[in-house]
Amino acid sequence: MTGASHSLEFYGWATPNSQRVSIMLEELGLTYESHSVNIRARAQFTPEILALNPYGKIPILVEHRAAAPPLVLFESGAILLHLAEAHGRFLPAGGDARAATLSWLMVALTSLGPFTGQAHHWTELAAEQPGVAQSHTVALVTRVYRLLDARLAQVPYLAGTAYSVADIAAYPWIAKHGWAWQELADYPALAAWFAAVGARPGVRAGMLVPPGARLE
Numbered sequence: 001m002t003g004a005s006h007s008l009e010f011y012g013w014a015t016p017n018s019q020r021v022s023i024m025l026e027e028l029g030l031t032y033e034s035h036s037v038n039i040r041a042r043a044q045f046t047p048e049i050l051a052l053n054p055y056g057k058i059p060i061l062v063e064h065r066a067a068a069p070p071l072v073l074f075e076s077g078a079i080l081l082h083l084a085e086a087h088g089r090f091l092p093a094g095g096d097a098r099a100a101t102l103s104w105l106m107v108a109l110t111s112l113g114p115f116t117g118q119a120h121h122w123t124e125l126a127a128e129q130p131g132v133a134q135s136h137t138v139a140l141v142t143r144v145y146r147l148l149d150a151r152l153a154q155v156p157y158l159a160g161t162a163y164s165v166a167d168i169a170a171y172p173w174i175a176k177h178g179w180a181w182q183e184l185a186d187y188p189a190l191a192a193w194f195a196a197v198g199a200r201p202g203v204r205a206g207m208l209v210p211p212g213a214r215l216e
Contacts, residue, residue, distance in 0.1 A: 108166060
């Protein structure tokens with residue numbers, strides 16, 4: 001494996017799930033080496049990537065440790081939780097605040113991301129784009145947006161008063177609102193949150209990793 005002298009290696013592309021991890025790495029101020037895995041060229045199925053993640057998906061994080069074999073992590077939610085717990089940031093240690101953070105994190109992981117991805121398939125990527133599939137998947141995303149907007153009308157961040165892994169997990173997918181025919185102007189609280197989170201230096205930097213990666 002290349003870059004074995006580095007403590008962290010990140011494998012990703014310009015996808016929302018990858019950007020979750022690169023944002024987290026930047027927010028934590030960690031030193032890492034990034035590797036581009038062009039999913040449009042199906043690079044996620046190369047032997048090198050399959051050796052790290054047999055599912056053939058990104059993101060992947062490899063943590064090199066002096067006294068143990070490298071720790072290989074995949075699935076964006078698992079990586080976020082590992083980094084948050086390892087560094088004691090963006091996830092409360094216990095109590096109601098931790099429970100709330102995990103609940104909203106799961107909304108981003110199990111609803112916002114998958115539903116937006118499904119909508120994108122039917123609104124743009126599929127060779128055939130039946131209206132019933134478009135309407136169904138866009139409606140699922142609309143429901144999540146309404147939920148997030150209502151929540152953010154009450155609190156500044158998804159988990160409450162503190163910026164957390166829930167916000168990090170949600171932001172890159174909200175950045176792709178056009179995939180699901182959503183207009184942020186229709187969700188004023190969500191739009192305000194999106195602007196505030198997007199102004200964070202770590203978020204701005206993380207959204208550009210790996211350098212030059214594009215989905216088009």
